[in-house]
Amino acid sequence: MATIVSPIEHAVGPAHGSSPTALDRHDLSDSDLIDMYRTMLRIRRFEERVKELFLEARLYGSVHLYIGEEAVATGACKALGEGDVISSTHRGHGHCIAMGLESGPMMAELMGKVTGYNHGKGGSMHIASMDHGMLGANGIVGAGIPISTGAALGFWIQEKANVAVCFFGDGASNQGAFHEGINFAAGLKLPVIFICENNGYAQFQSVKQDLPIEHVATRAISYGIPGVIVQGEDILDVYGAVKEAVRRARAGDGPTLIEAKTYRFEGHFLGDPEPYRTREEVAAARATRDPLKIFGAQLQEMGVASADDLKRIHAQIDEEMDRAVAFGESSPEPAGSVLLTDIFTGADEHGRIV
């Protein structure tokens, strides 16, 4: 007789309920919460400037905006500590900012300038800063999953208490790298947290077409690890789930797969004509699922910040972005002579020791 194993009855479910009745600020102080708001706003305004500059042809290349998803990166990275690392995606500006990268050198990188984090050699899709624990944005969907698993493997070998967080999208959950990476990490109980930012679309194709199941988190069952669903626009929900996953990872209990249900307000890339969704759908999300508006209201409800406090933060961030744009635009182009540098460590472009 065949045995049917139900895929649903395992521990997949919302961490704190998709719409918590009472606000849970966890262990976050007032200044933590304000700091998180500032980070979310920094991501939002950074990308709004990027979009403006792109449309004015003051910035070029492939640019993928994270607007609408800011609470995921911000909430998740707030749960990390010294020496923890992340891997990111093609939609990586938010993860960079949430890890503490500065808007000036980021803007310069998007402009291909020598003062950029990668000296203009990477651009929007490849920003990395090892000093910040940012192992790299990535132009290949799903590629960060084995890489962050490897960072966690490194911590495991060295018996460090650090964790790796891997951000990826719903599209990446259909890559082979997703299966190979998570399966390997789960087998060794590596300290890695897999965070799927399910924004509803893999490039142009709806997740409804791509996924034969409703939730990416359900896939955790097949790796014997917890699968958790959070509302991606609710930063406190994200923070709580990631904090618990980090605790488990540091305790040696292995990976967690967290699916953040989110929505990208902009197209897949700048210039995307968005034939795959209606304006009404986007407008509805902007009205009801804007993480910045939601968190601003929550801060006021909790008495952490007044409307005036938030206004002041907005003015500060606007000034910061003015400086970032000016920094990028006034920075020099790389010299042609650097074309052939940085291919190897300690060797020329032919691999010969220098």
Place this chain on the structure above:
Amino acid sequence: MAVVTMSQALNMALTEEMARDERVFLIGEDIKDSTYGITKGLWDTFGPKRVIGTPISEAAIAGAVLGAASVGLRPVAEFMYMTFMMCAMDQVVNQAAKSKYMFGGKAVLPIVYRTMAGAGRANAAQHTQSLEAWFAHVPGLKIVMPTTAYDAKGLLKTSIRDDNPVIFIENKVQYATTRDEVPTTDYTIPFGQAAIRRTGKDVTIVALQRMNEIALEAAEELSASGIEAEVIDPRTLVPLDLESIVGSVRKTHRVVIVHEAHERVGFGAELVAQIVQHAFDYLDAPPVRVANPNVPTPFNRTLEQLSIPSAAQVVQAVRGLMR
């Protein structure tokens, strides 16, 4: 000094480097029990956190070493067959090879990807292919192909100490059949220094890896009829010791290139281009390649042998140049 096999020499290099540097670890499929004996005994010596057996997941292996290198380790990954690396190409080519450049030089990625190529064990086409040219084509990878047990140990040590991704290609036939004197002490062999396996004045034979054995056999036969061949083993393709190769061709005025990889767009094509560019005026005949005739490797032993360059083919090629 002891006479050991290629696989023993590789085992010595791994053992010594793991003892020397605790950041070095091994990862791959079946490396605890070690199908070909290269990592034999290392799990017992260094334990499960230094010798990590993985699921059959080449992309996970290739990417995990990149992540581990990013946090300060010096991984040595094993891909049991070079053909299996095809399952890991994104991580090797798009990630490991390019990261340093894309990141503006910040990443230091000391990774060794060990793998096994060559033909002659009746493994058929999906377990037999020499794809060094694919990797040599990609900026950011160093390519090492040891020919002797002595070189295998010294070059593997250099690879492990190198701060870049290295594709270290071993030959499946040579594991057991190639044996020579290998010091039990520490030594390294620098990249980019070809070995002159035989000196001669009449023709240069540039041979990759096991094809040096074929080339030397051919050279002996040619010598009997008064033709003295110089046999050069590049040992590393990236970096390439072009000076030694070009210097030899300028002396002999003729060159034959021998490799197990397919002839079309094989590394021999690059060598011919470089030789023509740097020694055109010295050539008395067009450079010739002896290689796999652009076929997948057949299972049948007789057919497989026909697909591998032979000493007779090398002799014939040289004689063709001497006319």
